Amino acid sequence: MSTPHFDRIALIGIGLIGSSIARDVRELSLAGEVVISSRSAETLRRAEELELGNRYTASAAEAVRDADLVIVSVPVGASEEVAKQIAGNLKPGAIVTDVGSTKASVIAQMAPHMPENVHFIPGHPLAGTEKSGPDAGFTGLFRDRWCIFTPLPGTDQAALDKLKAFWMALGSLIDEMDAQHHDKVLAIVSHLPHIIAYNIVGTADDLETVTESEVIKYSASGFRDFTRLAASDPTMWRDVCLHNKDAILEMLARFSEDLAYLQRAIRWGEGDKLFELFTRTRAIRRSIVQAGQDVDAPDFGRHALDQKK
Ligand code: NAP
Secondary structure, eight states: OOOOOEEEEEEEOOSHHHHHHHHHHHHHTOEEEEEEEOSSHHHHHHHHHTTOOSEEESOHHHHHTTOSEEEEOSOGGGHHHHHHHHHTTOOTTOEEEEOOSOSHHHHHHHGGGSOTTSEEEOEEEOOOOSOOSGGGOOTTTTTTOEEEEOOOTTOOHHHHHHHHHHHHHTTOEEEEOOHHHHHHHHIIIIIHHHHHHHHHHHHHHHOSSSOHHHHHHTGGGTHHHHHHHHTSOHHHHHHHHHHSHHHHHHHHHHHHHHHHHHHHHHHTTOHHHHHHHHHHHHHHHHHHHHTTSSOSOTTTTHHHHHHHO
């Protein structure tokens, strides 16, 4: 696939994800012009200081005018509002995509507002950190990470291929599935781990018998790895929970059952059951490292990631 080039790209939302896309587009010269929109003057000013685009406007409607590619990177709960704002100004033939962590809800919010003559192709890059805002982005965030598309029936193949080529230029590995399946998969690989992390850190914060300074002092024993996830953006994760409710509740039910099994094994001193589970899970970690989705370092590769920025 040849490297795609767009005359004008509009980035609606310029936080961690939007600004990482902007940095890659700039570095790889994937667009003639990049127009950036964010709702707050502060974020917009910061994007300009970082020279993430060529033009800056608080109006999403203004930003998408004449754009060939529009990428919406806002919390999933804001998708409908943005769709309504941009719908009337989209260029015929434009590709409109998003990066939201839930897909069925984003489609339900955006698709009804999209004009017939644009190509609306929902997407989700499975890459990120716990940081937010335009300063948090960096070039190469999407390299060797999956980007999943959940195209609607009847999607124009040429438009889909062009969008895939764009993400491949950013270094992404490409996959395609339906939105419901995406939401189930993400519920287990991303949403549940974040909810568990928020919960465990919340529990530690509520303990009366262990002091906060002890939790922090001894955190390298395991707690620390949960705190990274639990430091993720509250708005984004509130929206993910509210917009992937069914799949998350289904996975939480399974999780609770399995936790009860573990609880029982501990209570009854069933070491063989514990050992069998811990051996199985250790193998999964090895597979993740072998698949190139993390490095085999004691800090889960976070140090290496920080150095990349
Ligand atoms: P972020 O750093 O917090 O940036 C959010 C952007 O959206 C900012 O430009 C913000 O504008 C704008 N925004 C916030 N609330 C809005 C609203 N109600 N209406 C319109 N614009 C609004 O977020 P992010 O991490 O880039 O996440 C963006 C999207 O990517 C989310 O849908 C998330 O699910 C998805 N995603 C995130 C990750 C991750 O690890 N973070 C990974 C993959 C996908 P102001 O700053 O001007 O208010």
